[in-house]
Amino acid sequence: MAEFITLSHFGAAARHYHIYRIKASALSHQPHYHNYYQICFVVSGEILHGQGEGAVTLSAGDAFIVPPGFVHSLHFGNVFAEVYSFAFEEALFSPGFSGTGAFRFMKSLRGEATEVAAPDVRLRVVLNDTQRKSMRALLDTLIRQQGDDCPRELSAAPGITEAILYLLAQSYYSQPQNAEGLDRLMSYNNTLQQCISFVDAHYRESLTPEGVALRFGLSRSSFCMVFPRFAGMPLRQYVATKRVEEAQMLIRTHPERSLAAIGAAVGYADAATFYRNFLRITGVSPAKYRELNGA
Helix, strand or coil: CCCEEEEHHHHHHHHCCCEEEECCCCCCCCHHCCCCEEEEEECEEEEEEEEECEEEEEEEEEEEECCCCEEEEEEECCCCCCCEEEEEEEECCHHHHHHHHHHHHHHHCCCCCCCCCCCCCCCCCCCCCCHHHHCCCCHHHHHHHHHCCCHHHHHHHHHHHHHHHHHHHHHHCCCCHHHHHHHHHHHHHHHHHHHHHHHHCCCCCCCCCEEEHHCCCCHHHHHHHHHHHHCCCEEEEEEHHHHHHHHHHHHHHHCCCCCHHHHHCCCCCHHHHHHHHHHHHCCCHHHHHHHHCCC
């Protein structure tokens, strides 16, 4: 049975990332998975990166990146083998990261629907000499950054991680057999961005996964699988959050309006549903929120 690992194992839950150089790891020999992304870069020697019954040999300069939930194992082939092991969570990044190509590449690793181009970098990615030098320099910088006692908002770790993701994406999509996959991936990501833009403009209306999926030529199952990965939550929760955020703004800026009228203005015909969702998302009732904000 595969073992589940979190960043708490490394005492790095609050920082959202952990990096170190290792020559052996008893834990990695057993099938395991984690709730974070992992990038490994081979410094010297050879290692075997396996999934199920299969395994791929990685030599000095090779790398891999695996997403959360991917069951794999790592075996050190000889006494000379040494790797950088870098683990990070999505919470490491600022909200603006979701609009970058690095984010789309990272998200594509978790794609399971047939429409998603899922890069095969879970087991091995081959870097050229320039990319290898850059990768090692970036990982060394991250190790030093990890030792710095600085406020999280001043950490360089998110930017360095983004650069590492771009290096991996460049290497993968520079291979002719994968170039077409980049076109499919960008097209699919553009479609999901259009979905989110549509929902942002129409969240006051009655939206269903079936309706939104049909509008953009997606199956319901694929939409329900991938929308949360782009939006951070399922459609129903995303719509409720948008409505409550607008309701909060209206409560603060329009003290003369009744709470029932505000609920209706953001899309709730039923006052009870408005109250329930507002309480669930904010932790307080609409009336209490008005009181706390002096409205």
